[in-house]
Amino acid sequence: xxxxxxxxILQVDNVDxxxxxxxxxxxICLKLKSRERVAIVGRNGAGKTTLLKCIAxxxxxxxxTIVYDGMNIVGKRPFEIARLGLKYVHQDKGVxxxxxxxxxxxxxxxxxGDYNWDRVFEYFPKLKSLINRKGANLSGGEKQMLMIGRxxxxxxxxxxxxxxxxxxxxxxxxxxxxxxxxxxxxxxLIIVDQNLSFVSKIAQRVYAVxxxxxxxxxxxxxxxxxxxxxxxx
Ligand SMILES: Nc1ncnc2c1ncn2[C@@H]1O[C@H](COP(=O)(O)OP(=O)(O)OP(=O)(O)O)[C@@H](O)[C@H]1O
Numbered sequence: 001x002x003x004x005x006x007x008x009i010l011q012v013d014n015v016d017x018x019x020x021x022x023x024x025x026x027x028i029c030l031k032l033k034s035r036e037r038v039a040i041v042g043r044n045g046a047g048k049t050t051l052l053k054c055i056a057x058x059x060x061x062x063x064x065t066i067v068y069d070g071m072n073i074v075g076k077r078p079f080e081i082a083r084l085g086l087k088y089v090h091q092d093k094g095v096x097x098x099x100x101x102x103x104x105x106x107x108x109x110x111x112x113g114d115y116n117w118d119r120v121f122e123y124f125p126k127l128k129s130l131i132n133r134k135g136a137n138l139s140g141g142e143k144q145m146l147m148i149g150r151x152x153x154x155x156x157x158x159x160x161x162x163x164x165x166x167x168x169x170x171x172x173x174x175x176x177x178x179x180x181x182x183x184x185x186x187x188x189l190i191i192v193d194q195n196l197s198f199v200s201k202i203a204q205r206v207y208a209v210x211x212x213x214x215x216x217x218x219x220x221x222x223x224x225x226x227x228x229x230x231x232x233x
Pocket of ligand 1: 007021022026042043044045046047049050051
């Protein structure tokens, strides 16, 4: 592991990104320390998912650098970045619908060489009882558990998680908050979420994004919720 002295595992500097002629990210700079929990908030279409996709290699920035574990990863392909230990949990994809929970986990184990499913079941005991159920027949919350469970195989250093609470009941959202705090003992997390009460429970720092730019960085836990609202105005 090459984590730098100040413990920064991921550093994004001056990143721009476009879809064709349409520029959606402007001069994005952010950093993430080892085992830190950072949230990104902002309105629909602000560019949050695009930012995660740039970091994970699905969208290539038109400018800037993304240094992960001491290495500029711009231009690397998503599977290469995942193999280096930086995993992206998509907003609505990631569970193979026709495969069972077991088969879904097997695919990730095959890719990572990590067959320690006990760790997955420690975080998400319910998955054990659903082991033979097909992905298509899982509830939204169960799918979310499976996607995160798959992502933690291989012990990633960084997890990027896109809208984990979307469509989930409040009880499950609370459980997820506890799981994320536990997960961050092993991996640093960047979570994109519009649920500000969830964000204020889990995030140690928040970046607010508006129209493709980071408009504020909020470090004070007391004011995370209040300040995060500013990017919705
Ligand atoms: N594949 C694409 N091709 C063209 N434009 C895109 C594509 N994906 C996203 N966009 C546009 O880029 C902008 C940023 O989208 P992005 O999905 O990153 O925003 P977001 O903040 O994650 O939004 P949401 O909260 O609704 O998921 C939006 O204007 C969106 O329409």
